[in-house]
Each structure stands twice: as C-alpha cells, then as structure tokens.
Amino acid sequence: MEGLTIGEVANRVGVQPSALRYYESAGILEAPRRVNGQRRYDVTVLNQLAIIQTAQRLGFTVAEIRTLFYGFEAATPASTRWQTLAQSKLIELEALIRQAQKMKEMLKEIEKCGCLNLEECGQLLKQSDN
Amino acid sequence: MEGLTIGEVANRVGVQPSALRYYESAGILEAPRRVNGQRRYDVTVLNQLAIIQTAQRLGFTVAEIRTLFYGFEAATPASTRWQTLAQSKLIELEALIRQAQKMKEMLKEIEKCGCLNLEECGQLLKQSDN
C-alpha cells in the first residue's frame, strides 16, 4: 500500500529515474502522490510505462503520446482533431508493419549469404514499394 | 548518362540536399563521382535511399545501417559479428511487428469510444505482453 519509489519503478521498467521525472514534466505520466516530498507510484504506473515504451519504439513522439492518451480533453475545438491523429497514426502503423515485413526479408537475405549490399537490397525493396 | 544532381535526388526522395551530404559523411551513402566538383548520382541511389529511409522508420540508427549494409568488410575479426547484428535486428523487427499489431488494436479502441486513457490501455496491453 506504501507505493513504489521512483528508483524501484525505474529499475522495473529499465529506465533512469530522470526519465520518469522527464515524462512527468512532459505530461505523459501523471504526478504521483508524495511522501516527504518523494514520489510514490502505484503499480499501475508499470502498465502505463509499458505503453509509453511501446509507443516510442513504434516511432510516436512524446507530444503524440500526450495527445493520443491524454489529449482528448485538451484538443479544444473538437476532439475530432485528436481522433484524426489516432486515425492517421493507425495508417502509419499499417505502413510500418508492411515495411517491417520487407525489411525482415532483406535481413534474412543478408543472414544467408553475407554478400548483399545496399544496391542489391534496393532491387529487393523496389517491387511493390512502400 | 549524365547523372542526377544532389538537388534532383533530394527532390525525388523528399529530403534536403544537406541530408544527402550528411549520409555520405556518415558512411551510409557512397561518395558519387564529381563534375566540376559537384556530385552526380546514378539512379540506383534512389533505391539505396529508399532502404535507408525504411530502416530509419523502423528504428535503425545510422550507425546500425552502416554496419548492416556496409559493415561486413569492416567487421574485422569475423563478419560473424556483423551477422549477429543482422540476426538480433531480425528478432527486434519481429517484436516490433507484434507490438505494432497490439498498438493498432489500442488505437482502434481509442477511435471507437474516445474514452480510453493510459490506465485502461495498460489493461489491454497486459494480457499476452510483449
């Protein structure tokens, strides 16, 4: 019930405490309660951080994460703007997956023969581009 | 036969000429021939740039691209080290694809109801993690 310190959270998710303070200042991690001025986190923060890390690996910026997960009240005129971002990110994700599949094939080729160079790979990527 | 100028290449691939000079200095784009001191590129450079851009979208750093596509002669002791990188990148790519699928589902949820927040998403991501 006491909560996790910043160091414990950092250890569990594999980041530095300073990164967690940065996420808080950047508005993608809510400020937790304090004990003697020190942050005490609920375990649910671990799930939230998993999402943040996943989103980052997929190329989402901190600003986009903030908009996507907290932005629907801040997207002032209409939450439409925020939904538009979600939609366009969906499309980007689908393109990312397709490209990742193609890159996988290229890496497998490299693994096989070791004689592939950028130019040959270009041919591989050329058909059915993007 | 005359070749493409840096500006023409930049226009076609949608980057600034300075980016191409940077790639060259970073060792991921070979120095082309010169005419009056100016770079003249072969059309094959367009394929190479397509790969570079794809690799970057997938989270590869410039250093990794250099090692993966040009590193097999520089990986001095054995090109095994470089093949190991290709293998580990393959594994990372597969993880990336899985995460992208999951993130897609999350964004679809967001799109549907607009009431999702980071904490609820955490639950979504929790089952069958990573």
Next chain:
DNA sequence: GTAATAGTTAAAGTGAACTTTAAGTCAAGA
C-alpha cells in the same frame, strides 16, 4: 558583364529525449 541559381566546404546551430550536475533534504544504520 553581371545577376540569379545551384552547387561546394567547414562549422555552428537545432529539436527531441533524456542525462548529468550542483546543491540540498530526509530516513535508516553503525
């Protein structure tokens, strides 16, 4: 001839996402 346009280099500047530093607080253990 001269002005505009596109290229050249080296070096400094930029934005994103953190990290490090400096100076301080707080609680537990010897």
Next chain:
DNA sequence: TCTTGACTTAAAGTTCACTTTAACTATTAC
C-alpha cells in the same frame, strides 16, 4: 551523531540526425 544512500529541484550538458550559415565557385539568362 554522522554518514550513507536515495530522493528533491533547476539548469546545463549530451547524442542523434540533421539544418543553417558563411564564404565561395561554376553555369545559365539577360
């Protein structure tokens, strides 16, 4: 008590991938 370790803040520093700037050259249009 005092020192060790983990926390606090604000501000400066770092890395990556470029971009911008400054000073210059070369080609084309008038």
